[in-house]
Amino acid sequence: MRRGALSVADRIPTDGGGALRHNPFGALDGAVLPLAPAPSRTAGEAPAPRSRGRVDVTREVAGRAGKTVTVAGGFAGIGLAEKQRLLSRIRAACGCGGTVKEGRIEIQGDQREAVCRILSEAGFRPVLAGG
Numbered sequence: 001m002r003r004g005a006l007s008v009a010d011r012i013p014t015d016g017g018g019a020l021r022h023n024p025f026g027a028l029d030g031a032v033l034p035l036a037p038a039p040s041r042t043a044g045e046a047p048a049p050r051s052r053g054r055v056d057v058t059r060e061v062a063g064r065a066g067k068t069v070t071v072a073g074g075f076a077g078i079g080l081a082e083k084q085r086l087l088s089r090i091r092a093a094c095g096c097g098g099t100v101k102e103g104r105i106e107i108q109g110d111q112r113e114a115v116c117r118i119l120s121e122a123g124f125r126p127v128l129a130g131g
Contacts, residue, residue, distance in 0.1 A: 052123040053077065057112050058130040070111045072119065072126070073104035090118050 053076040060069050075083065083100045090107055091098050094114050098107040107115060116126040 051125055053125065055119055055124045055126050056129040057115050057119070057126050058128075059110055059112060060130075067108070068110045070107040070109065070115055071104050072107075072115055075103065075124075086118070086122060089122075090115055093118055 054074060055072050056074045058071050058073070060071055061067070080100065083103070083105060087098055087100055087105050090105065090111070094107060094109070094111045096108045096111065098105065100106070105115075112128060116128065119126040
């Protein structure tokens with residue numbers, strides 16, 4: 001027999017036969033456990049929206065060859081993956097292109113109202129800043 005190879009007697013059966021020797025959850029079968037507390041709100045009521053912070057929404061033209069760009073910046077506490085998800089929702093709603101640069105979401109065109117609406121739905125507090 002090769003070194004490190006298991007013999008037939010040393011192998012663990014995988015056919016599902018035999019009961020477990022020790023079941024850590026076996027004692028819970030007969031135990032009377034307390035019920036979970038009832039939720040404090042009604043079933044049809046939506047949870048209160050949690051503010052995720054202020055986001056500045058601006059319109060920029062300078063340095064872009066006269067093209068208008070809507071910029072959402074000042075996100076606090078979210079990573080690149082969530083900014084990418086927000087970007088895809090905004091691009092789908094506006095029907096235009098956009099990107100994430102330097103932690104800011106840039107959308108082609110003057111789309112401030114749509115960007116503010118989507119950011120509000122995501123729990124942010126958008127503020128129109130600048131011109």
